[in-house]
Amino acid sequence: MTDRQRRILASLVAEYIDQGEPVSSSWLAEHSALGLSSATVRNILARLEEQGLVRQPHTSAGRVPTDSGYRRYVDVLLGTRRRSTTSPDFQARLQRAGTVGDLLEHASHELSQASQQIGFAVAPANTSVRLQHIDFVNLEGTRVLVIVVAAGGQISHRVIDTDERYDSAALTEAANYINSELTGMTLDEARQAIVERMREERLLYDALMSRALKLAGSGLAEMQPVETLHLQGASFLIDGMAGEPLDRQRAMETLRVLFRMIEEKHQLVELLSRSIEAGGLTVVIGSENISPDLHPFSLVISTFQNGDRTGSVGVIGPTRMRYQRAISVVDGVSRAVSRLLEGQ
Amino acid sequence: MTDRQRRILASLVAEYIDQGEPVSSSWLAEHSALGLSSATVRNILARLEEQGLVRQPHTSAGRVPTDSGYRRYVDVLLGTRRRSTTSPDFQARLQRAGTVGDLLEHASHELSQASQQIGFAVAPANTSVRLQHIDFVNLEGTRVLVIVVAAGGQISHRVIDTDERYDSAALTEAANYINSELTGMTLDEARQAIVERMREERLLYDALMSRALKLAGSGLAEMQPVETLHLQGASFLIDGMAGEPLDRQRAMETLRVLFRMIEEKHQLVELLSRSIEAGGLTVVIGSENISPDLHPFSLVISTFQNGDRTGSVGVIGPTRMRYQRAISVVDGVSRAVSRLLEGQ
């Protein structure tokens, strides 16, 4: 691929992203600063089309990038990326967040606002999160509320329906016992520890301890490593789709599918986590998505690390996305989140 | 308004809801079982139009109900409503829910599925909810996580940035003190009690108690009576709008506005709570909505009571909604939720 081809492709993609309309050879000849005539540009475009990087919506239209075309363009962007200098100071904006959940909620909001797309943030999988505190609260009847606080203030809770009645004092004592034993372990370790202790305790016949372990066990067991997804800005997507010259039926169908995905977050979470494996900043374009439902969309994702925890933030938008901006925004927010988590 | 007019209107609205297309005089003559000719029906329709109950999209089209027309129709439905006999057993389906939050989440899901619309559920305002348990968890530095559990398992939490450092033991003790003092009060009472005690404690100079009160106070203070809104089924709305013969621009605009409302839930909550004052089962049709943004939509809402707490469930859909079905579904779910809350 020659340098000229690269430059023409870059101009074409940039212009198409900006205007949303097929780009003609004459426009490229005038604006690409290569001093070429439109006929020459046409030759180049024919080559690019052979390589599957651009296509024509119909015979006498200009060119539009294909997913591969975007891919080439984005790879160049990612290669020559300079540190995001002009991006707003996300860190200052996110400062006031309390728990990790709040932080990610704000982060997804910032992403959404800054990129004018759907912004999302996935909390670190909490299997490797350390247990900070556990608490049992007596509800009516035989039901007990188990509250688990992970380091960083991440909180989750489940109602356990037990066989026996507990009184508040016993529960408090039980919680104290568990806390003294398990605090500081990861959830996985804690689960394992519980299994081991229950084996030992069976010999001791200590009612309190065995009960406490049972409760904590079922609390942690039901506490699947649900990666909570924070997601904001779905309304931007509608603007985005309105601009596309798709026929109405198709556009509506696409929208509906995406909104269903948004509602069934767990599905999206799974897809995201599969896309992330690479780590760092990743861009997934259109048909590169595993799920066909996401083929009309692109994702810009960045993972952040905090010790042994990995989470991710990013944006979702149409394949015709301002990648430049999206990348710098996602990168900025990701760094900010990372730094804030370290700071804690 | 004569009986004939009523019956014609009912047929017209039912048919329009079913088919989504203007209803002609000849269709009504054939199907209304009144044994009238289309000419006579045309006369009747002219009267209904004078009263603003129906209108013609254009000169040579059939009739379509206006908002007032729907209103008349719904009033009849509400008047002659028999107990929902055929509705599925929501209560059985909702049985497994743990906390009130879970229950309402499931309820909104059931509503959405059964009505094929957006389903929502608003938790009771928690000012009058009784305090079940309060807990302080030490986070890093000077930050403390305050967890408040209300009766029924409703849970909320805030991170408070304090001036001083606490150790875990002190926090546990503080929580125990607060629990023994405040459990069973409503949140309002608890707040008031804290203010009073702080006045007394100032004389005693008891560091522990005063700290505990301070924490609990700021915890409860930031714990605004946020009515959490559970909402599901936004994707159904897209189907609904796709059917409408509005021009694309307008439809997209309408959708965007609604999705923005859905994202900024607090706005919607406020609107809903204003619509509910009546209590029981209410239907708000199109332009009857306070917010102009909701004028293309109708709401079917039912409040449920549980002691001194009031919450609500309902559905949101286009004005051309299957009111019959929506009403019976909302009524059914509302009763189920009410009964399940009582059962606790």
Next chain:
DNA sequence: CTTAGCACTCTCAGAAAGAGACTGCTAAGA
């Protein structure tokens, strides 16, 4: 290798025309 020129293709917007759907009105009948 580049470029001017040209024929060709396809879309888009607008106009025209015919079919179809309903209505409102009128005048006759019960």
Next chain:
DNA sequence: TCTTAGCAGTCTCTTTCTGAGAGTGCTAAG
């Protein structure tokens, strides 16, 4: 007085046609 058959009138919707416009591919010359 109420109902109804009949009919002219209106409006939309679909189809067809047309011309303009945009942009391309190809060819032949520089």
